[in-house]
Amino acid sequence: MMLVTGGAGFIGSHIVDKLIENNYDVIILDNLTTGNKANVNPKAEFVNADIRDKTLDEKINFKDVDVVFHQAAQINVRNSVENPMYDGDVNILGTINILEMMRKYDIDKIIFASSGGAVYGEPNYLPVDESHTINPLSPYGLSKYVGEEYIKLYNRLYGLEYAILRYANVYGERQDPKGEAGVISIFIDRMLKNESPVIFGDGNQTRDFVYVGDVAKANLMALNWKNEIVNIGTEKETSVNELFNIIKNEIGFKGNAIYGRAREGEVYRIYLDIKKAKSLGWRPEVDLKEGIKRVVDWMKNINR
Numbered sequence: 001m002m003l004v005t006g007g008a009g010f011i012g013s014h015i016v017d018k019l020i021e022n023n024y025d026v027i028i029l030d031n032l033t034t035g036n037k038a039n040v041n042p043k044a045e046f047v048n049a050d051i052r053d054k055t056l057d058e059k060i061n062f063k064d065v066d067v068v069f070h071q072a073a074q075i076n077v078r079n080s081v082e083n084p085m086y087d088g089d090v091n092i093l094g095t096i097n098i099l100e101m102m103r104k105y106d107i108d109k110i111i112f113a114s115s116g117g118a119v120y121g122e123p124n125y126l127p128v129d130e131s132h133t134i135n136p137l138s139p140y141g142l143s144k145y146v147g148e149e150y151i152k153l154y155n156r157l158y159g160l161e162y163a164i165l166r167y168a169n170v171y172g173e174r175q176d177p178k179g180e181a182g183v184i185s186i187f188i189d190r191m192l193k194n195e196s197p198v199i200f201g202d203g204n205q206t207r208d209f210v211y212v213g214d215v216a217k218a219n220l221m222a223l224n225w226k227n228e229i230v231n232i233g234t235e236k237e238t239s240v241n242e243l244f245n246i247i248k249n250e251i252g253f254k255g256n257a258i259y260g261r262a263r264e265g266e267v268y269r270i271y272l273d274i275k276k277a278k279s280l281g282w283r284p285e286v287d288l289k290e291g292i293k294r295v296v297d298w299m300k301n302i303n304r
């Protein structure tokens, strides 16, 4: 049995779908704060609870769980700067609570969603590989890294097996444009409504945008990765200005972007070295233009 925390969320729900396609039995744990009931695969068992709940084992039969895909988190970099206590509560204490359940019920393995965009901080060199120094610029980057370190500690203390996936900027269908994170879905949503998106800062900041289907695939492959920390990105750098133009062309939007103030706690340039993932057999398959096209089609359909 596979347990996916955050399985009603954006990335988690894609992992659930792929697991079910591959005939695994799945339990979803999600408290629906940012997750959405509509994303819940009907073939999965759904448990509405919080990862910080100390009585989780009264709600989930952990004895049947073999692997935990831990995707539930506070995911917003900018909100973590505004509210570091909440970020730490969910991302650090929530992760410890999941690890404690795993220890108590002797669960073999955790596959953890970490952040390749946020744990390294402003890169010393590009692309950033997994041995780059850790120097987060936000509570979110730090809380993700602390989660990694707890997992490694549980490996040393109790032999818990892990795969830590440091995601680049993940985008795709089901990313909620109403939150503040997920620039691609936010820009598409606005331009489809014929409204100008807001670019924070000068728009020359860059990110590595990786398609959610490719990320879900990496998670399934990680079932065979033993105690590895792996960047999951594309090794391609795209600025927010470039992104605006790609989406503008795809949609045929006639307006311009509005430029707003830069946000604190953000890195300026980043893209990830993915040699390690490739050596483990994974590579991204959907390029940015194709991925954006898919999100545009999806958003047109849900808004109809």
Ligand SMILES: O=c1ccn([C@@H]2O[C@H](COP(=O)(O)OP(=O)(O)O[C@H]3O[C@H](CO)[C@H](O)[C@H](O)[C@H]3O)[C@@H](O)[C@H]2O)c(=O)[nH]1
Binding pocket: 075, 076, 077, 078, 114, 115, 116, 117, 118, 167, 168, 169, 170, 180, 181, 182, 183, 184, 186, 197, 198, 199, 200, 201, 205, 207, 240, 263, 266
């Ligand atoms: O309306 C917007 C929203 C975002 N941006 C800019 O677009 C870039 C990307 O912003 P996102 O919110 O899409 O992504 P972040 O890089 O801030 O964070 C995301 O990617 C990270 C990894 O890089 C984390 O893992 C995090 O969980 C995830 O939300 C940033 O420079 C941001 O300033 C805008 O210009 N306008």
